[in-house]
Every structure is written in structure tokens, then in C-alpha cells.
Amino acid sequence: MNPEIRFLPDDKKVQVKPGTTVLDASKKARVHIRTRCDGNASCLMCKVTVEDGAGLSGPGENERRKLGEMIERGFRLACQAKVLRGCTVRVPEDPLKAAIRAQLAKQREEEQW
Numbered sequence: 001m002n003p004e005i006r007f008l009p010d011d012k013k014v015q016v017k018p019g020t021t022v023l024d025a026s027k028k029a030r031v032h033i034r035t036r037c038d039g040n041a042s043c044l045m046c047k048v049t050v051e052d053g054a055g056l057s058g059p060g061e062n063e064r065r066k067l068g069e070m071i072e073r074g075f076r077l078a079c080q081a082k083v084l085r086g087c088t089v090r091v092p093e094d095p096l097k098a099a100i101r102a103q104l105a106k107q108r109e110e111e112q113w
């Protein structure tokens with residue numbers, strides 16, 4: 001049976017072949033992860049945080065160099081981390097969506113007054 005990766009906060013799960021990158025798995029799960037370099041470890045936009053990373057490949061030298069101390073805080077590059085066994089990652093909210101959500105919340109708050 002192929003390993004399953006779970007994406008938070010949407011709680012979407014998908015089974016992939018071992019060795020599939022988290023980024024490719026996210027496409028299969030229809031979870032949007034931002035990217036500009038198409039998986040070449042140069043844009044650093046595909047950062048995810050690891051909730052349960054026991055089933056992910058270890059970070060390579062390139063990923064370690066790019067992320068530095070962020071790796072110790074649980075960040076990985078979705079285009080570099082590979083799914084080997086079951087694992088869970090959290091996809092950060094898109095900054096544009098976060099700004100819109102904050103603006104809408106502020107408007108709702110103002111309408112109450």
C-alpha cells in the first residue's frame with residue numbers, strides 16, 4: 001500500500017508512490033502550495049511546516065542551505081521533501097487570502113457599531 005500524506009488545515013489526504021515530493025502530492029490532493037520556480041528549490045515559496053514528519057525524507061544539503069535554522073523550527077520545502085511513509089504537513093495560508101480575510105473581519109466588526 002502506498003504511503004498517505006495529510007495536508008492541514010484542509011485535512012485532505014492522498015496516497016502517493018514512495019518518493020513523490022510533497023509538492024507533487026499536493027497537486028494530486030488539489031491543495032494549493034505557492035511556487036514560482038516550479039520545484040527547483042530557488043523561490044522558497046513552497047515552505048510547509050511538518051506536523052508529523054517521520055515519513056518524510058531527510059533534508060538534503062541544498063534544502064538545509066536554503067532554509068537554514070528554519071529546518072529546526074519544522075519547515076521544509078515541499079518541492080524537496082519526499083513522502084516515504086505516512087506524514088502530515090501544514091500549508092501556510094496564502095498571504096493575499098490572509099489579507100482579504102483580515103479586511104473582511106475588520107469590515108464586519110465596523111458594521112456592528
Ligand code: FES
Pocket residue numbers: 034035036037038039040041042043044045046047077078079080
Ligand atoms: S517550489 Fe520553489 S523552492 Fe520549492
